[in-house]
Amino acid sequence: MEKVLRQVLEQVVPSDEERAFVARVAKQVVEKTERAAERVFPEADVTLQGSVAKDTWLSGDVDIDVFVLLPTKLTRDEFREIGLAIAREALRDYRVVERFAEHPYLEGYVEGLRVNVVPCYRVDEPGRWRSAADRTPYHTEYVLKRISGLNDEVRLLKRFMKGLGVYGAEIRVGGFSGYVCELLTIYFGGFLGVVEAASRWRLGQVVVDVEGYYRGREEELSHLFDSPVVVVDPVDKSRNAAAAVSLDKLAEFIAASKAFLKKPSTEFFLPQTLATELAQADRGFDILCLWLDGLNQPPDVVWGQLRKTANALQKLLRQWGFNVLEATPWTDERGSGCVLLALESSQIPEVEKRIGPPVDSDHAERFLQKHLNSPRLVRGPWIEGGRWVALVRRKYTNALQLLREKLARGGREHGVAGYVAEAIKKKLVLLQGEELVKWFSQKPELRELLTSFAERKPSWLRKNAG
Amino acid sequence: MEKVLRQVLEQVVPSDEERAFVARVAKQVVEKTERAAERVFPEADVTLQGSVAKDTWLSGDVDIDVFVLLPTKLTRDEFREIGLAIAREALRDYRVVERFAEHPYLEGYVEGLRVNVVPCYRVDEPGRWRSAADRTPYHTEYVLKRISGLNDEVRLLKRFMKGLGVYGAEIRVGGFSGYVCELLTIYFGGFLGVVEAASRWRLGQVVVDVEGYYRGREEELSHLFDSPVVVVDPVDKSRNAAAAVSLDKLAEFIAASKAFLKKPSTEFFLPQTLATELAQADRGFDILCLWLDGLNQPPDVVWGQLRKTANALQKLLRQWGFNVLEATPWTDERGSGCVLLALESSQIPEVEKRIGPPVDSDHAERFLQKHLNSPRLVRGPWIEGGRWVALVRRKYTNALQLLREKLARGGREHGVAGYVAEAIKKKLVLLQGEELVKWFSQKPELRELLTSFAERKPSWLRKNAG
Structure with missing residues (x-):
């Protein structure tokens, strides 16, 4: 260690x-x-x-x-x-x-x-x-009074969090700010103090009240702040300094803290860049990409819009029966960006079972009429567990085809964010398979992006795998 | 009408x-x-x-x-x-x-x-x-006293139920016995009386107490008899004469009664034989068949064993991620039989997502070790909603291959019934695709069986479709 x-x-x-x-x-x-x-x-x-x-x-x-x-x-x-x-x-x-x-x-x-x-x-x-921005001078003053001797401990914690990808309060990350790192270090007395505490944290009840404003009534905090982590701001007891931290970033920090204490390694702080073997034809699952250019808004706006779009595309695909593993936004913050989608499979069965109303319900008649008159009916309607069910041919069995149609006019009606929809209207770029690999081979940052999205293992777990 | x-x-x-x-x-x-x-x-x-x-x-x-x-x-x-x-x-x-x-x-x-x-x-x-069999003479006596003038009404009801496939108390059918038909006809005063009552029946509360043994305390009946339909036997008030009726046979009777009253047709009583165009390559879903010979037990035993086997195969396939629509037993009652399986698709994605424990759980470590050391891991483990998840390659992506392996030694350990397992051990016959169609083209009864299993629509709904 x-x-x-x-x-x-x-x-x-x-x-x-x-x-x-x-x-x-x-x-x-x-x-x-x-x-x-x-x-x-x-x-x-x-x-x-x-x-x-x-x-x-x-x-x-x-x-x-x-x-x-x-x-x-x-x-x-x-x-x-x-x-x-x-x-x-x-x-x-x-x-x-x-x-x-x-x-x-x-x-x-x-x-x-x-x-x-x-x-x-x-x-x-x-x-x-x-x-x-008005709190910042107060933050600096507060930290300066208490940080003496702990400066390098903060550096260790920041680097640890950067290595994990949980550092930064911006939308893109949804993690821990520098100020929160400083408060945690002060409160727990150093880097290892923070990590040891985090390794014992429980999801859903992480509270750090540096100045003890809520001493004896900590349970009030979960009502006051609806966030996975609550770090009461010493200069403003009504503010949660860690409000940006998402559940999954907290979970990654907890998991990595446990793993680090068990088996310390510099890998947590300074992850190796991924070997980028992109041509994974036999990956087993499918990656799709919506590529965008001309996103000339401030980075926070672009990240927000891409995140919203990622959620919208995930919802759309799930609605039509696709099993989406993850939808992840990314931008180079210089006008280009994308939403990467991992799917169990971009091709799904031709048919799906529709569960209808119980036979004794008033809606039974409508279900029967609808399906009996549909050219997409392939089996039934039959009765199962007292309900009518029918097997119907799906409208879309291929994810790329679904997205191509639904995004043809920008996709605003499906929840795609405004600037992204504008970019799509100018040119819709959907990538898959070899075309996707080729596209992402152009630059090292894209190679790294695609490889880490495909592998998706936290960097600190990579070594253990060997 | x-x-x-x-x-x-x-x-x-x-x-x-x-x-x-x-x-x-x-x-x-x-x-x-x-x-x-x-x-x-x-x-x-x-x-x-x-x-x-x-x-x-x-x-x-x-x-x-x-x-x-x-x-x-x-x-x-x-x-x-x-x-x-x-x-x-x-x-x-x-x-x-x-x-x-x-x-x-x-x-x-x-x-x-x-x-x-x-x-x-x-x-x-x-x-x-x-x-x-001791009740039978008493049943006959009871019915003979009350049936006069209603004999042909019973005939209509029996034929109606036969047309629907809900007639018969034997395991194979799980429907209404002849005696129950007689009791219903007596109670409701004729064929139309029964059908009108049935069209208003609610699943889960069908009670017919011919002799009024439970008058004023009908709610006791649902405690006494745990069946979808309760018809109190006039010669034995502790017996439910309709105990054999399954939920789905009841549901079919209700649904058909409604439909018949709305649009009377001889089709309900005397369904047309199916036009048997078997070569449905473009069916959209998949049918598999386990074929069996040498089932030389009494029909009731064979039906029971095949039903048990059908349930076991359905469970096995679902366990491994296949979407089974239906598993149906059949026997010619002359030593041969089969289990027909309808699947959304007999081929499923190469990978599946495994949801693991929360990162703060004691089981997290075991999940990570298991998957990190598995050659079948294809993505992750990553964190989602505070839990570890991993994408792993499936062991079986083809239903036929799964069944071939799991039934190689008869399949008793997977719940296949005894005589069926013996028959499998002698020869395992699994059919799919063109081979299946060819096999079932041999005889009219097999053609009809396969076609009705594939179409699965109640016969009385067929005409409406046009």
Whole structure:
């Protein structure tokens, strides 16, 4: 165990050189933002936030978060306008992306590092939040007071969660945020403390109340927060800091924690890239893909729309009798994306049994008339367990054919999300079999995507298989 | 309606000539049996029973039932020995079959008519029954007192039930006996009375208490008798005369009664023989057959064993993931028989999803180890809804192959009945596809069997389809 953790620490703790470089870039961005504020709106304050401020960032994997604090007297429109104006001015020399999904902010790249310039309100006391970003300075303050000596423990936990694929509160992941990692580390006293606790967690009753706000009345929490994990935010006891964590990400974290304690390995933190042998003709099950281009919305919007579409396609296929194993959205966040569908089989039997009403019911007559007059009837109607049943020919026996027809006009009526439907209307790209393999062979990230979707085993289980 | 009933009556009411012929044969058999009794055991009495005695038999479809009444002082062994000795002596000039399924008796053919010579105890009062046949003389007496003027109504009801395939209390049918037909006709005042009542019957609460033994406490009956239909026997209030009627035969009778009242047709009574176009390659579903020879037990035994085997095969196939629509036994009652199986498809997907335990369960580890070490794992294990799931390659994807393997040693361990397993051990004959069609083309009765199994529609629904 010790050896494993030492090996991981070597990878995740930044060197002095890297620290100096990040510190210099951060200082430079803060100064540029301060000058921009001076020019645009002198009442604004500029501070460094996020993992760089808290010294919990991972080597080679850092965001610089600079916050612009604005007075609460500003209206929402003024806030947005002034905030973005300062951010634009600060990053005028760099390539930037405006981010509007939930909260307006600017993302830029400075000397190869990602920089976020984020406006927020300078609220005079916790609780009086005006925008989604207002808690952040309080979070940073809270963590800084307690993190001393635990910084590398947070790094281990973040890397562990990244290795599992459960790190990140964004829609795409539905996992644990950096802040939640910090709170867990503080509460359980270190990385191993968190993992040992998690290995004993029970699905449906995970509650971490760092400041003990609900001491003695923990059962209230499950009523207050309807989430698989509840981590009471120390700066806002009415907020669940882990609200983003989905049941399955929690389950993966629990399962991996158990497995890690039983057999520690760096594989949990730093999974091997998959050997990508794509040509699996004899896979046994079928993969279908709806490919999309021209998705030019912010990543969070695209992920949300693709997730919705994945759910819609899964529902549609199940409705028509297909056994869908999984529907997974993916986007490169640069305008392209897809929904991958794994099916037990994309070809299903020609017929299906329809269970009708009991013979003594008033609906029996209608069932009989409907089926007796249908050209799709192949057997019966006969009586089984007192009910009429009939065997009818299916309308669709092939999943690709079903999707081709149902998506011909975009598929909005079947629950496909708006931008996705627009993209489909321009061009419907459905892939299967060799065509799919060929398509996904084009780029390493696509090869990796398809292979891991096909294999679907958590990376930390891969080695055990041998 | 009137016209339909008149047409049917023309078919089912025997002519004077036929009556005379049957009466003569019956008289002859009774006399022969009396002489035989005289010789073997003079205390015996001989009487004519059954539908000939009650004048409720159908033209062209008659059994002559002659009963030998023996004193109750005889032990079971003496009863059997003496009863059969008399019967053998009575039918010594004819071809006979000994019937031992439930009750010992002899079946013979006299001038082309089937004759049953049945021993029973001469019990001094109802209720003191010693053998299964002892109630019969009391039944005959009861019916004779009340049937006058309703004889042809019984004939209509019997023919109606025969047309539907719900007539007969034997295991093969699981339907309404002749005696129950008579009781229903008496109770409801005629054929149409019965059909009108049946069209309003509700599954699960059909009770006919002819003599009103349970008047005012009908709800007790459902506790006393656990059967879909309860017809309290007028000569024995603790007996359900309709105990043999299965839920689905009841349901068919209800459904057909409704349909008949809505649209009367002779088709219900005298269904057309099926046009037997057997070569249905494009049927859409699959039929499999286990064919058996050398089943030389009494018909009731063979039907029972085949029924048990049909259930066992259905269970076996379902266990392995096949969607069985129906498993139906059949025998020619001359030593051959089969189980016909209708499947949604005899070929199923190569893989199946296995749902494992929740990740926080103690069984999670075992599930993971089992699947990670299995060569049949094709995807995962992954987590879904907090549970481990895995996609594994099926052991059997073809129903014929599964049956071939599992029945190789007779199949007793899978619930195949004893005599059937013996027959399988001698030779396992499994038929499918063209081979099946060819096999069933050999004889008209097999052609009809396969066609009606494939179509499976009640005959009275066939016309409506056009």
